[in-house]
Amino acid sequence: MLETYDLIIVGAGSGGCATAKIASEKGLSVLLIDKRKKKDIGDKLTYDTIPAYAFREIDIPYPEGKELDMKMEKLKVLSPNKKHHFEAPLDAYLTHRLLLGQRLLKYALDAGADLLSEADVISPLVEDNFVVGVKCMLADGSEKELRSKVTCDASGIRAVVRNMLPKEIYNAEEIRPEDTVQCYREVRDLIGTCDYVPPSDYPGWYCILQNRGYFWIVPEGDGEVNVGCGLPMFADNPDPEDVTIDFINEHPQIFGEEVYGKGTGPTPFIPMRADQPELVANGLVLVGEAGWQIATNSGFGVPGSIVAGKLAAGVVAKAIETGDVSREKLWEYNVLWKKGQGAVRAFTDGIRLLVQGLDHDELNNLVKLKLLGPKEFSHLWRDQTFRYNIFEMVAKFFKGIGNIPLLLKIFRAFRTCVKIEKIYQDFPEDARDFDAWKKSKDKAYKKLSKIVK
Ligand SMILES: Cc1cc2nc3c(=O)[nH]c(=O)nc-3n(C[C@H](O)[C@H](O)[C@H](O)COP(=O)(O)OP(=O)(O)OC[C@H]3O[C@@H](n4cnc5c(N)ncnc54)[C@H](O)[C@@H]3O)c2cc1C
Incomplete structure (x- = not known):
């Protein structure tokens, strides 16, 4: 490991790995830090749907082999009373999340990034109003300070760097509870079908609009189904776990009894709103869920984090070349995001x-x-x-x-x-x-x- 890196990236999720890959390809010295074990990076319950453009964005192959469960071509939207529906075309891949995560990590390491796994970032290092690195706790319980010219917070919804910065350095917007979606899902056998539950070979999502969020039923490989919902956290909204289990129990002829997986993976929460108004500060960029760069209708976060990582890496590389990593110099990342995907979102x-x-x-x-x-x-x-x-x-x-x-x-x-x-x-x-x-x-x-x- 180096004494000082050009770029330290906190979090080796999709956003962190995309940032690391592009920044390393541009010649920066990059350290990726993640609290997980290397073999667990990317792991999550079951499969995720990743829109095809995410892979094109950083020029990597579409999922195939064991990583690919199904090409997703359709989205069936149903009304809350389940009497009405329509179908919309989709262009996405149902992807094994751990295998995709490991592939993204490999691209970053192959491009030259270093990885420090099992290291929990506990605070940013701040000097003269600049973020200059992070302090983390290692697997043996010891603490270590790591220094960089720029730090990228790609730690997901908890935004561990952003949230610990004083207001003079970064003025975060607060999220309203109802702009956070709480999810729950179960994986079971799909043993039947009906008007509002897809047959096992349906290449896509059934999505029932309800409770100001949506309920999903997505067939997965080997005759299984991912059934669950994501509901915004309005005080009067029901618990997504109760809604999911009630639905399953009401349909014993459709869902098998055995539960192959339940919950959500590392977190049940998604910040479902437009991005943080500012994505940069002195010596800092935010990427992915740490900057709320999420798709606000589907809840898909992998593509936004990849687009953001690519943009951030390009701007950080330019700033480091000039020797100026101030908020003003990194501002271009904010501009590129806001004018492009930010405007769409x-x-x-x-x-x-x-x-x-x-x-x-x-x-x-x-x-x-x-x-x-x-x-x-x-x-x-x-x-x-x-x-x-x-x-x-x-x-x-x-x-x-x-x-x-x-x-x-x-x-x-x-x-x-x-x-x-x-x-x-x-x-x-x-x-x-x-x-x-x-x-x-x-x-x-x-x-x-x-x-x-
Ligand atoms: C139930 C559910 C289903 C979803 N389905 C989809 C889907 O189908 N398609 C899709 O595109 N998106 C989906 N999403 C959203 C998607 O998972 C996230 O938006 C996406 O993973 C965000 O990527 P990221 O790189 O910003 O953060 P993350 O993937 O959350 O990565 C953050 C990384 O930071 C690490 N980390 C966190 N804190 C620390 C710390 N203190 N120190 C060191 N490391 C740390 C974590 O271990 C993790 O590896 C879903 C989310 C949920 C909850």
Whole structure:
């Protein structure tokens, strides 16, 4: 190990490994730190769905062999009363999470990054208002300080570096409880099917909109099924574990008795909202869930963390070359993210707030009339925005004519989402203009929250 690294990355998840791979390829000395054992990095209960573009983003092959369970081609969206549904196309891979995690780690190590595993980062090192490394506790209980020019917090939802920084260095936005989704899932045999449960060869997701979140049923290899839900933590929302188990118990002819896996893996929580307004500070970048770079409708976080890691690594490499790793010099990462995927996620976050604000009757109508239908859901689940041409607007108007209040709510919310997207695309290149930008963003969100209430 070196005395000082160009870049220390806390967390060897998808975001940390992507950052390490690209930064090492650019010639930086990189140390990846993870509290897990090397062989466990990436491990999680069962499979994850990873949109195809995530692999193209860092030029790596799509999953194959044991890593690939199924190519995911469809998403079936069902209304809360399960009477209405539509199908949207998907382009994703159902991927063995541990094998993918180990593959991403191998790319990082092959590119030249060092790994310090079984090391729990316990605090950042701060000097003269700059983050200059981290202190961690090693497997034998001893503490070690590790120094770097730039530190990347890629430690997931707990954001262990970001959360321990004083306000003068990094001013984090607080997350509202209802913007965090709590998940629960079980893996069982799929022994039957019905209108709202997929047959075992269905290449995709069944997704029932309910409780301001969604319930999923996803067939996995060998006749098994991943069944569960992710529900935002509104105080009056039920516990996702209770909802899942009730559903399973009500369908003994569909789900086998044996439980092959349950829970979620390392955490049941997902920060389901648009990104942290600031993704950089002096000597610091945030990547992945540590920066809330998540898909706000599907809850997919791997693609956002990979895109972010690639962008962050490029900007960090340039900053280190100039010898200036200040917030201002790293600002370009904030700009690149906000104008690209950040703008997409802000738009889709608005749609998430719209859907969350609808009661079950409104959602039944939304699905029945396809007021948000295959086109919208297909875009949302691929991390893309959408627009309507005049013919689509007219068609929606006629479909929704019996539900004018709902139709108006959707159109007004959609227009505000487009505005929010534009605000993100106009993110300031100069860090000094950030406060004014944040004010206009917060104002647009306030307007949206009035519309969707
Ligand atoms: C139930 C559930 C299902 C999901 N399904 C999908 C899906 O199908 N598709 C998808 O794309 N996303 C899915 N997600 C979201 C996805 O798992 C995350 O968004 C994604 O893993 C975030 O990547 P990351 O690199 O930011 O963080 P993580 O993958 O969380 O990696 C963080 C790493 O940091 C390490 N770490 C944490 N604290 C410390 C510390 N103090 N010191 C050292 N190391 C530390 C951890 O060990 C971990 O390896 C799901 C999430 C949940 C909860």
